[in-house]
Structure formats: structure tokens, C-alpha cells
Amino acid sequence: MSVKLVRFKSNNQDQWGVLKGNRINFIKGDIFGARQILEEHIALDKVKLLAPCTPSKGVCIGLNYFDHAREMNLELPEEPLMFLKPSSSLNYPGGNIEYPAISHNLHYEGELAIVIKKEAYHVSAEAAFDYVLGYTCANDVTARDLQLKDGQWTRGKSFNTFMPIGPWIETDIDPNSLNIKLYVNDEVRQSSNTNNLIFGVAQLVAYVTQVMTLYPGDVILTGTPSGVGPMQVGDKVAVEIEGIGRLENTIVSGK
Incomplete structure (x- = not known):
């Protein structure tokens, strides 16, 4: 299944989510392993997007x-x-x-x-x-x-x-x-x-x-x-x- 993983700042915290249209559903877990897509979401235009990963x-x-x-x-x-x-x-x-x-x-x-x-x-x-x-x-x-x-x-x-x-x-x-x-x-x-x-x-x-x-x-x-x-x-x-x-x-x- 195609998933767009988003890293963003919300409430002064770095968060992970999945982009669905114009909203981001929050993620629970590890994007590099097991993860759960939550019903809780936020509008894309309400967050600051971060680099989607933090490479070494x-x-x-x-x-x-x-x-x-x-x-x-x-x-x-x-x-x-x-x-x-x-x-x-x-x-x-x-x-x-x-x-x-x-x-x-x-x-x-x-x-x-x-x-x-x-x-x-x-x-x-x-x-x-x-x-x-x-x-x-x-x-x-x-x-x-x-x-x-x-x-x-x-x-x-x-x-x-x-x-x-x-x-x-x-x-x-x-x-x-x-x-x-x-x-x-x-x-x-x-x-x-x-x-x-x-x-x-x-x-x-x-x-x-x-x-x-x-x-x-x-x-x-x-x-x-x-x-x-x-x-x-x-x-x-x-x-x-x-x-x-x-x-x-x-x-x-x-x-």
C-alpha cells in the first residue's frame, strides 16, 4: 500500500504522520519498523514540515x-x-x-x-x-x-x-x-x-x-x-x- 510518511512539528514537538489528502494522520510506533496509523489527525497547512528523515x-x-x-x-x-x-x-x-x-x-x-x-x-x-x-x-x-x-x-x-x-x-x-x-x-x-x-x-x-x-x-x-x-x-x-x-x-x- 502506498504511504506518504511525513515528519512535522506540532505543539513544539517533532511528530511523524501519514499524509492523506490535505491532512496528516498521526503515527504511533517506529516508521522504520512496526507502526500504527491513528485516527487523530491535523491539517497539512497547520504544521511546519521537517526533513522527512534525519540521516547520519x-x-x-x-x-x-x-x-x-x-x-x-x-x-x-x-x-x-x-x-x-x-x-x-x-x-x-x-x-x-x-x-x-x-x-x-x-x-x-x-x-x-x-x-x-x-x-x-x-x-x-x-x-x-x-x-x-x-x-x-x-x-x-x-x-x-x-x-x-x-x-x-x-x-x-x-x-x-x-x-x-x-x-x-x-x-x-x-x-x-x-x-x-x-x-x-x-x-x-x-x-x-x-x-x-x-x-x-x-x-x-x-x-x-x-x-x-x-x-x-x-x-x-x-x-x-x-x-x-x-x-x-x-x-x-x-x-x-x-x-x-x-x-x-x-x-x-x-x-
Whole structure:
């Protein structure tokens, strides 16, 4: 059964719920295990949405769309290109993305994110979906000038606010053929489909877990399609994925 898991703040407390239309039914129990959907509910527009999970890390995959590789005139990778975003970069639906004062070329990268359900290490591709809770939208915000200057990606990808995810976790959807779009000020800048992924969800879970343990709530950002480009202070940027939802954030001046 398709379920949209929502994390939100109500009465100054972080809560979990299930989105049903324009209301959220509260959850009793553990979203990563046994849970009970209660009759008690609250209107969606009465709560502040939080990041739908609190990952210990964001594992990101570079150059993972055929159209993006063609756009960059790059050869297809033989295996996934992996890097990390720290938990301190986590951001939430509606949150501000801070444009660092030391950067002058801030880019968007709309992506499908995999949310991990249970501890995973040395997982096979055949068993990968047993470890997936669901999927959400993500923006792999990148200080492109710093990324290129450094020659490795940690600084350019890791500023606070650089990993917005949300608005919720869709638990039952086929991730292999989803339309994905990114908008800047309601203008489409990226438009593709996850059937353009070079390495699919099962391959990525297997590949990452050969290297590191993934914990419940960790996310894998699966890569961005063609059309990456700059954002400016004041821009509103939105990642929209078919069957999941729309993640919106605003660019503000940072320190």
C-alpha cells in the first residue's frame, strides 16, 4: 500500500504522520519498523514540515544520468562515482538555502533520494529493496566554483543548508520510470526521467553498502539529469518528482 510518511512539528514537538489528502494522520510506533496509523489527525497547512528523515549522512552519486553525461561530453562511468554530504547540510521543505559569501557560482541539482529502512552492509542488488523505506525529492546544492577549485567535492557540496530533502517519503513507488523536473522561479530548468539513470536503485544500494554501513534514515542521492545551472539570491527552486511530490526552497544570502 502506498504511504506518504511525513515528519512535522506540532505543539513544539517533532511528530511523524501519514499524509492523506490535505491532512496528516498521526503515527504511533517506529516508521522504520512496526507502526500504527491513528485516527487523530491535523491539517497539512497547520504544521511546519521537517526533513522527512534525519540521516547520519547523505551518500551522493555523481554523473549518473545518460543525458547529463552527454551534456557534459563525458564518458559513461564504469562504476558509480560516490561522495558524501554531512548531516549538518540537511535542510527541510520550505527552508532557506544559504548562498555562501565565499562562493560566486551556486548550482542546483534536482535528484531522486533513496531512504534506507534498516541497517545495511554488504547488501546484494537482489536484496536491495528489502532495505529501502521509500523515496523523496532532493537538491544536491553545489558551490560549483569551489568544487572545481578544490578538485574534490567535499567543501563545495557540504555547506549548511546544502541538502534539502522532502516533502515526505513515498514508500511504494517504482523508482525506475519517474518524471523528474527542477524549476527556478517556476521556469523548468531540468526535465528528465529516472529511466535515464546509468546505475539504478538496486545497483546503488549494493555498491554503497560494499563500502560503508547505511543506517535507518540515511539517504542516497541518485544523481542529477541534464540542465544543471546557477541560482541567485531570491530565487525559488523546486524539485518535483512524479508520484512523490514537490520540494521547494528559497535562496538567501549566507555568511
